[in-house]
Amino acid sequence: MPDSTTATSPWPTRKWWAMFVTALAAFLVNWIQAGELNREILIALVGLGAQAAITYLVPNDSTPGGVPLKRK
Numbered sequence: 001m002p003d004s005t006t007a008t009s010p011w012p013t014r015k016w017w018a019m020f021v022t023a024l025a026a027f028l029v030n031w032i033q034a035g036e037l038n039r040e041i042l043i044a045l046v047g048l049g050a051q052a053a054i055t056y057l058v059p060n061d062s063t064p065g066g067v068p069l070k071r072k
Helices: 014-034 039-057
Strands: none
Touching: 014 039
């Protein structure tokens, strides 16, 4: 059985969720301000999806909290 401190999960990290919720909130505010689903809102939606995918695909370092170690 793998050690829970070293096993990786396919689920997004808390940092990913924080990014996604923030970007989604900005997208929704933009949509509310526009008052309709138009080309600019769809472009923002594509940006939100790209940001979420890129953030998910770039791995964290395998250090505590995924933070790179300080170089001397």
